[in-house]
Amino acid sequence: MKKNMRVDELARDERFSPFDREARFNDPRFVRRSGPARPGKLTPDRPEAPDLARALMHGIFVGEIQALEGAGRTCWDFEVGKGREDVPFELKLDMARQCWDEARHCEISVKLSDWMGTDIGEFAENTILFEAACNPDPVLRLTGVNRALEGLAIDVFNTMRDFGQASDDPILEFCEDWMLADEVTHVKMGSDWLRRMTEKDPERRANALEFQRVVDKLFSAGGFRGEDDDNPIQLSRRFRELAGFSTDEIDEIADIARQAKAEA
Ligand SMILES: [Fe+2]
Ligand SMILES: [Fe+2]
Numbered sequence: 077m078k079k080n081m082r083v084d085e086l087a088r089d090e091r092f093s094p095f096d097r098e099a100r101f102n103d104p105r106f107v108r109r110s111g112p113a114r115p116g117k118l119t120p121d122r123p124e125a126p127d128l129a130r131a132l133m134h135g136i137f138v139g140e141i142q143a144l145e146g147a148g149r150t151c152w153d154f155e156v157g158k159g160r161e162d163v164p165f166e167l168k169l170d171m172a173r174q175c176w177d178e179a180r181h182c183e184i185s186v187k188l189s190d191w192m193g194t195d196i197g198e199f200a201e202n203t204i205l206f207e208a209a210c211n212p213d214p215v216l217r218l219t220g221v222n223r224a225l226e227g228l229a230i231d232v233f234n235t236m237r238d239f240g241q242a243s244d245d246p247i248l249e250f251c252e253d254w255m256l257a258d259e260v261t262h263v264k265m266g267s268d269w270l271r272r273m274t275e276k277d278p279e280r281r282a283n284a285l286e287f288q289r290v291v292d293k294l295f296s297a298g299g300f301r302g303e304d305d306d307n308p309i310q311l312s313r314r315f316r317e318l319a320g321f322s323t324d325e326i327d328e329i330a331d332i333a334r335q336a337k338a339e340a
Pocket of ligand 2 (some may be wrong): 143258259260
């Protein structure tokens, strides 16, 4: 079987819609007559809240598929060994466990999207998670996917869980809560393997953390994620701590988010 599959080789049937940045920004579901939807926390009283929540949930759903595909590829793409391009066998076991979790999340997400009134492909699929999972360096791959993107998933799940609670929807609330618990484990795997595999190689660790910073900045763009009141996705300090982030690292993500907002 082929190693290091490209993002354009992902198997998708006709139900899925590829991502188009321009179409996303002009999507009438998110653009008010006076301009783009106002920034701010996702709360049930916002008129655009149902569409925003459905779009976020669809984003989670395609993210779950790509997380499954990425973790599966990581089991296959690398050989077991001590070389720079090899991985320990235990890392593959963690990735295999992650595949099982992500497959379950795909099923939960399909059913939850249906509950929320969304069809597969109603929103476009952004493939950035799988693109990060194509990195040929296993340490960069795990840092980009498990720490940066699944770290973002922690923030999104936590925000959606709060939204489910605020809108009296226990199905949304508990589905998000269950998936959140698994994501904390996946981010912790990323934190642990980054630490273990770069123990004697500070340069490799610095490169991996820089890669994570680039991905984190991308998702803080325009104030999308942060810890201020006008960030739709709230940075979740508590769950990030459980996932192996130090206070300094969380402060840094909050700073990146403020910078990205200022630049926007
Ligand atoms: Fe997941
Ligand atoms: Fe995950």
